[in-house]
Amino acid sequence: MSDQRIGFIGLGNMGGRMARCLLDAGIEVVGYDADDKAAQRIGVTPAPSIAEVVGAADIVLMSLPDSHIVEKVVEGSDGVLDAGRSGQIVVDLSTASASSTKRLAARLAEKDMAYVDAGVSGGAAAAERGALTLMVGGDPAAIERLGWVWEPIAKSVVVMGDSGAGHTTKLLNNFLNAVSLAATSEVMVAGKKAGLDLHKLLEVLNSSSGVNFATLNRFPKIVDGDYLEGGLTSKLMTKDVVLYGDLVHELGVSSMNISGPMASFGLATALGYGDVISNRVVDAIGDIAGGIRLYES
Known part of the structure; x- marks a missing residue:
């Protein structure tokens, strides 16, 4: 078996x-x-089943929608756990529940398999360029063996701690992402309705205390009609916010700020934007503000 096969x-x-x-x-x-x-579209060697993938490589990566699907893939009949063998490393690149991750890691450890959680940030554009940020949790020896795997896909790899630490960090980051995108969308719709020049508004925000990732990287494109399609959808953003709420509940931390993004991305889904990029939340907010669009061709 080739060491350079994943x-x-x-x-x-x-x-x-x-x-x-x-x-x-x-x-x-x-x-x-x-x-x-x-598999054919991307050019990878297709496998007819999960078990075939696990049998073909010592390192198995997973990028799945949520913990429920991760659990089915790992624990289901002919899944990762059934097909796995001693010494394998399974890397979960999904946005997943940290408590589920810890449980799965313990189950794989019983079979002498390592389970590494690696939350990813940067979106589709960074994934395309191999420039993601990875936040990683798990056994240090297993993580050390993965350096050659990280190199083509990530510009930054930060080891956060033991099992679950990577996915915990990812949920914290995604919550701030959701808050800033939802809040900035509301501000930009208000600015448009107030008759402000949106390029000038962004210039002010980006040199003032309101600056955030959305003002710097998203809205300079959106105000010119480019929604940066292909990234995280509003439905998936809502899922991530729910996972964040579960996490802080488990930690005994109150979240006074969760209602804003839950309402915003829930609105986007209700108005038909659930399966497109979450940046379209600005259109959902614009819809209920009288049909406002930031860009008018």
């Missing part, structure tokens, strides 16, 4: 792009996705 389960929006970066680096990738055409 198994990849989940070849969707993010997983497919990461798999492509690994291929471009000369690494053989054997992949499986619920969409049986995904």
